[in-house]
Amino acid sequence: MSNNFIGTARAHSNIAFIKYWGNIDHKLRLPSNSSISMNLSDLYTTTRVEWSHAYQTDSLKINGEKSDDKALARVSEHLQRVRDRLGINMFANVESKNNFPMGTGIASSASSFAALTLAAVEAANKTLSERELSALARCGSGSASRSIPSGYAQWHFGTTHETSYAETFVEHDYWDLVDVIAIISREHKKTGSYAGHGTADTSILQSVRVDSAEKRLELVKDSIKQRDFVSFADVVEEDSNLMHSVMMTSRPPLFYWQPLSIEIMTSVRSWRENEGIQVCYTLDAGPNVHCICVRSDAEKVISKLEALSDTIEIRTSSAGRGSYIVENEY
Numbered sequence: 001m002s003n004n005f006i007g008t009a010r011a012h013s014n015i016a017f018i019k020y021w022g023n024i025d026h027k028l029r030l031p032s033n034s035s036i037s038m039n040l041s042d043l044y045t046t047t048r049v050e051w052s053h054a055y056q057t058d059s060l061k062i063n064g065e066k067s068d069d070k071a072l073a074r075v076s077e078h079l080q081r082v083r084d085r086l087g088i089n090m091f092a093n094v095e096s097k098n099n100f101p102m103g104t105g106i107a108s109s110a111s112s113f114a115a116l117t118l119a120a121v122e123a124a125n126k127t128l129s130e131r132e133l134s135a136l137a138r139c140g141s142g143s144a145s146r147s148i149p150s151g152y153a154q155w156h157f158g159t160t161h162e163t164s165y166a167e168t169f170v171e172h173d174y175w176d177l178v179d180v181i182a183i184i185s186r187e188h189k190k191t192g193s194y195a196g197h198g199t200a201d202t203s204i205l206q207s208v209r210v211d212s213a214e215k216r217l218e219l220v221k222d223s224i225k226q227r228d229f230v231s232f233a234d235v236v237e238e239d240s241n242l243m244h245s246v247m248m249t250s251r252p253p254l255f256y257w258q259p260l261s262i263e264i265m266t267s268v269r270s271w272r273e274n275e276g277i278q279v280c281y282t283l284d285a286g287p288n289v290h291c292i293c294v295r296s297d298a299e300k301v302i303s304k305l306e307a308l309s310d311t312i313e314i315r316t317s318s319a320g321r322g323s324y325i326v327e328n329e330y
């Protein structure tokens with residue numbers, strides 16, 4: 001290894017069209033089903049890693065501030081995976097920043113762990129294949145596996161560490177979809193996805209969701225391939241509703257929807273069915289609604305959301321590329 005132990009990388013957040021919910025192996029984060037998502041070009045994390053023999057421990061700053069112990073423990077656990085994989089025995093100083101404000105309720109674990117993985121490997125002057133980076137990022141946060149490859153990415157569920165990784169299905173410019181995110185709550189969720197994956201199997205609906213996921217995945221892939229919004233919308237909404245049905249019937253139940261989430265979901269359907277606007281909804285483990293639409297309808301969707309309630313904050317994003325090394329940051 002040379003003397004240069006610093007590396008910086010950027011990764012985008014992603015929104016899943018077929019969701020990941022529940023694991024067959026919690027430790028390795030091997031998911032119960034394959035999933036597919038679109039990287040979000042306008043929401044990203046930039047992370048700088050510096051390995052040094054002089055450090056006695058790992059340290060972490062997020063958006064310029066020393067992180068809490070819980071976040072550091074999770075990052076340190078991930079750095080250990082990188083150390084083990086690369087055969088290095090140094091601690092690291094990690095600095096990370098998001099271009100979207102923390103606490104907007106937009107999940108940042110996908111972009112964070114993808115950027116951390118790539119930066120840590122780059123800092124060590126090592127090269128791993130995209131597939132291996134994706135599998136490694138998965139161990140930090142499942143959805144991070146999909147933020148390594150570019151564009152629309154499929155995460156193959158896999159039954160071993162090596163076979164559970166994501167790869168590009170089609171490039172980001174294959175279909176110009178826009179995610180108009182209706183942020184209705186900035187509150188930190190009480191139960192995050194990590195705990196949620198652990199209780200997914202307590203729902204009697206989970207096996208039904210998992211057994212039929214492959215079929216929906218194929219439908220989504222066909223509709224993306226053919227840029228067929230009508231078929232796409234039906235299956236994306238169904239998959240989101242199924243995941244939330246599992247959440248609501250788990251023990252303990254998880255209720256992420258709020259009254260305004262439901263109002264937006266029903267409005268989106270009516271805009272599509274009655275006004276021909278090519279938009280559909282999907283929600284992750286939170287109340288904010290991702291309104292996925294074709295580029296030519298994005299302005300209409302934004303103004304319709306603004307008219308619904310003045311408490312809705314809006315962020316938009318196009319489909320984005322995968323993780324990459326950045327120079328001259330920080």
Ligand code: PMV
Pocket residue numbers: 015016018019020021035107109110141142143144193194197283284285
């Ligand atoms: O990667 P995690 O553990 O934050 O899980 C993500 C779970 C969902 O966002 C709800 C679904 C998904 O596939 O992104």
